[in-house]
Amino acid sequence: MKILAVAKLLVTHRYLALALRLYIAGLFIYAGMYKINYTAEFSETIASYRMVPYWAVNFMAVVMPWIELICGILLVCGIRVRSAIVIVGFFLVLFTVGIAINLLWNAPISCGCFHTLGDAISWRTLVRDLIWVAMALQVYFYDSIFHMEKKFDTFIKEI
Numbered sequence: 001m002k003i004l005a006v007a008k009l010l011v012t013h014r015y016l017a018l019a020l021r022l023y024i025a026g027l028f029i030y031a032g033m034y035k036i037n038y039t040a041e042f043s044e045t046i047a048s049y050r051m052v053p054y055w056a057v058n059f060m061a062v063v064m065p066w067i068e069l070i071c072g073i074l075l076v077c078g079i080r081v082r083s084a085i086v087i088v089g090f091f092l093v094l095f096t097v098g099i100a101i102n103l104l105w106n107a108p109i110s111c112g113c114f115h116t117l118g119d120a121i122s123w124r125t126l127v128r129d130l131i132w133v134a135m136a137l138q139v140y141f142y143d144s145i146f147h148m149e150k151k152f153d154t155f156i157k158e159i
Helices: 002-011 014-037 041-048 054-077 081-103 124-140 150-158
Strands: none
Touching: 014 041, 014 054, 014 081, 014 124, 041 054, 054 081, 081 124
16 A cells, blocks of 8 residues: 555656656657758658648648647746647647557558658557657646746736
């Protein structure tokens, strides 16, 4: 019984949430910056998933990396963390579903997460994305330190 209490304390610890927040932020900043530089290749990756109408592929290839980058920066800075992690979590769930569907279809496509010309998706990729979803959930529920908007609210109240 005591082991479960210690495990729960560790899993729900706010410093773990901070570490996971910074990790996810780094992932999304890196991925977003890469995709911004190679928009054409990223649009081909999106099209290869066959989940988006053809008319929306280029729009998504341009907009998604910028959203990833902005959310990553917000997470690092501690500004609107819950809003940013909800968007990041939505993207992670979207990517996970896309990978799962294409694995079931046996589609030989690359993930497109960090490099457009990478290894083909696998069950390992799916498990990795599920772990990232779990990390995002942990950040959403337990992150409570180093939020800049809280410091700003305190500063405004003092004025």
